[in-house]
Amino acid sequence: MAFLNSFDISGYGLSAQRYRVNVIxxxxxxxxxxxxxxxGPYRRQQVVFKAVNFEKAYNDKLESENNFHKxxxxxxxxxxxxxxxKPPIMSVVVDKTVRDDSKPNMKxxxxxxxxxxxxxxxxxxxxxxxxxxxxxxxxxxxxxxxxAFQSVKTMASSAIQLLS
Amino acid sequence: MADQISKIGLLKSSDxxxxxxxxKTDTGGGPSFGDMLKNxxxxxxxxxxxxxxxxxxxxTGDVKDLHQAAIAISKAELNMKLMLEVRxxxxxxxxxxxxxxx
Numbered sequence: 284m285a286f287l288n289s290f291d292i293s294g295y296g297l298s299a300q301r302y303r304v305n306v307i308x309x310x311x312x313x314x315x316x317x318x319x320x321x322x323g324p325y326r327r328q329q330v331v332f333k334a335v336n337f338e339k340a341y342n343d344k345l346e347s348e349n350n351f352h353k354x355x356x357x358x359x360x361x362x363x364x365x366x367x368x369k370p371p372i373m374s375v376v377v378d379k380t381v382r383d384d385s386k387p388n389m390k391x392x393x394x395x396x397x398x399x400x401x402x403x404x405x406x407x408x409x410x411x412x413x414x415x416x417x418x419x420x421x422x423x424x425x426x427x428x429x430x431a432f433q434s435v436k437t438m439a440s441s442a443i444q445l446l447s
Numbered sequence: 448m449a450d451q452i453s454k455i456g457l458l459k460s461s462d463x464x465x466x467x468x469x470x471k472t473d474t475g476g477g478p479s480f481g482d483m484l485k486n487x488x489x490x491x492x493x494x495x496x497x498x499x500x501x502x503x504x505x506x507t508g509d510v511k512d513l514h515q516a517a518i519a520i521s522k523a524e525l526n527m528k529l530m531l532e533v534r535x536x537x538x539x540x541x542x543x544x545x546x547x548x549x
Contacts, residue, residue, distance in 0.1 A: 287522045297514040432518070439525050446532035 287439065288338060293432035295337060295374035300425040302377050303330045307418045314409045317397045324387045325407040333378035342372055383408060487533070491526045498523025 306328050316325035336342055385408045393402035478486075501519035504510040 287525060290518050290522060294515060294518045298512055301512060301514070429514075432521075436521055436525070440528065443525065443528050443532055446529075446536060 289435040292374045293428045296428040299375045303421045311414050324405045327383035331379040334373040335376045337374045491530045494523045494526040
């Protein structure tokens, strides 16, 4: 039903943030992993999000019936973006999981089985502090989506109460 | 339970509304109230079945995202509330008409 579309926006957001939390957890779990299937130490993974026009019919209808998406700030005209912010109502999906190919942390540990000829072991390029900060951010983003969802639900319930 | 709900949808559409549909006066073009009711009931039924499926998936551990189940159940809940309100309105209108003095 059309009045429940807003649920799906938050739903996509929740899924995306949950995926991000999973990737960050994977980074934290593998912070000391020196062996992977592709060879070498584990490498940090990052998530790239992409806006998705999840309801094309609705957006097209909005666009054909209204003109309120036209961008009218004269100060920002020259940044080269389209004058129309369209499609206006977008949700989010995970576009890619990318690998951070920065240099691994080299630690001197000659007794380690994976040490190179100089006695250094390549550890993953993961800083646990950064990962924890990302984790907090992802958790808060998830909570924000939950709040949006709850607001929409409260609004829908209030609208239904208008009938009685 | 999902099957029972499906049957309710079938009952509504086949038995009750077909009779009314035959007697309805043509109000010009648009869908009749019966058709609208039928469609919205079918929609509601679909949401109920989705919600039921989500609960089954939760119970059996098939669910991948907990929030997707929560969303499906919320949708079913709100649709049910809306249906109840519309039903109450329709019944009170019917009672109002049946009280008319002849």
